[in-house]
Amino acid sequence: xADIQTVGGCKKCGSDAVTCKYNYFEQGDLEIHSWEHxxxxxxxxxxxxxxxxxEDIDFAAEQVNQCPYCQRIGTK
Numbered sequence: 182x183a184d185i186q187t188v189g190g191c192k193k194c195g196s197d198a199v200t201c202k203y204n205y206f207e208q209g210d211l212e213i214h215s216w217e218h219x220x221x222x223x224x225x226x227x228x229x230x231x232x233x234x235x236e237d238i239d240f241a242a243e244q245v246n247q248c249p250y251c252q253r254i255g256t257k
Contacts, residue, residue, distance in 0.1 A: 184256050188218070196222040201248055203255030210234075214245040214255070 183204050189197035198221035206213040215230035231238065231245040246255050 186253065188251050188253070191220040191223060191225060193225040194220060194223040196220055198222050201251055201253060203246075203248065205246075205255065205257045212240075212245075216248050216250065216255075218248075218250045 183202055185200050185202045187197075188199050188201045191197075191199045200217075200219055200221065202217040202219070204213070204215045204217075206215075210233065212233040213230060215228065217226055217228045219226040227250055229249050231240060231243055233240045246257075247253070248255065
């Protein structure tokens with residue numbers, strides 16, 4: 182399920198048409214939380230994803246449901 186909100190403020194072109202997209206996926210023990218900031222005008226985007234099976238991060242300690250770019254809390 183995706184939660185998309187317009188958050189404005191493109192750092193590349195200055196447009197107010199930046200969207201913040203939060204995706205949540207769960208199947209069995211696997212959880213994936215992904216974030217994307219994308220400018221509708223110039224296409225510039227930033228992405229981050231957190232997987233519960235990623236051994237390189239402490240999934241329990243991370244704020245996986247909070248956007249790393251605008252700090253909003255995503256809804257499942």
